Amino acid sequence: MSTALAKGGMAMMGAGGVGLGGWALSSHLKQEEDAIKTILKSKGHKLTSELPEDKRQEAWTKVAKTYVLEVNEDLRIGTGNVSADNIRDWCVQNIESKGKGSLLKKAEKWCVVYSTFTDKLKTDNLELETDANTLNGKYSSLGDLQEEVNKIQISNGGSNSNGEKLKKWCETKSDASHSESTNSLYEKFKQHCSKANATSKGS
Template identity: 50%
Template sequence: MASSLVKAGIAVAGVGSMGVGGLAISNYIKSMNNTVKSALLTQGYKLTSSLPTSEQNIAWAKVTNTYKLEKNQDLKIKEGEVTESDIRNWCKNHMEVQSNDSVLKKASKWCVVYYSFKDKLNEEKLAMETDEKALDGKYSSLGDLTEKVNAVTPVSGTGNENGRKLKKWCETMVYSSYKDNSEYQVFKGHCTKSAVQG
């Protein structure tokens, strides 16, 4: 009888150990699958690094311009000047790390394929207005944007100062990420060539 109890005790201990061991293995496998890369892919993002090389170069250049516009304290990958190589390397070095909110937020902004105002203009077959006189005429309709455009230092030239400011503002803002159609519509209204009436 005692030997039966011992055998039963050993069997229960063995099953318990397997349960703990199985839990440990399961947690390890989950942690291996909880990388930034897997989180991004699960959320439906396409990684910039998965593009063909020729497309990657264009995409990394685009994200560098967007970074200059949209970085904030939560999205900074480092202090100071950030280059295309810095962003590319940051993304490469953080894809296989454990996912956490901070890193995932940055990776979902800087390491994935996204749509910019420029992409949207191309899709709609619209061109940026480059004529400073035409842009000078649009300046009076800026409304709430006037202060932001006035903060821009225009390229050197004579005349049409407000047009030169608006031109530079438009050339910068074209790299904004497209996430809000109303922001895009404001940009488009001030920065694209007027349709020619036929």
């Protein structure tokens, strides 16, 4: 009796497993049938191509700067230098395509509204520090970041050469995209590259 019950239970579990597996497969296939545009919106993303017209060019320019910093083989959408217009055209052309893995991954990276490190500074009432002399004074506290900053080439920084290197590093990283996975780097960026927002400081 108990053996029969056990076999019945295993059969039910097996059927349940098949059911869950079938649901997961069905969900995956459904996503592949949906347009990338639909999938991105269902994830809560806003599309850059649907921003008000007067804000789009600035947004695409921002994406192009981030692209230079963060593109890899999996995310590459063109050869050579990829401009803001190239990215815009790629997104417009592919946003209605079916949501298959590679295209979806690229669209989720380059075709949606996001925040850069500079944008995040603004929400923290901070702004980018651009004075090489001030940044020179922060150089000694860089810790393990110092090795990365030292790789930066500058033409002539004089007595503030370390400050000029850090300034260049900060300016480059200001275009990085902010997310949960990059927040650790953002915290270092904020510590070494920012100052109080002049507007909020004066108020």
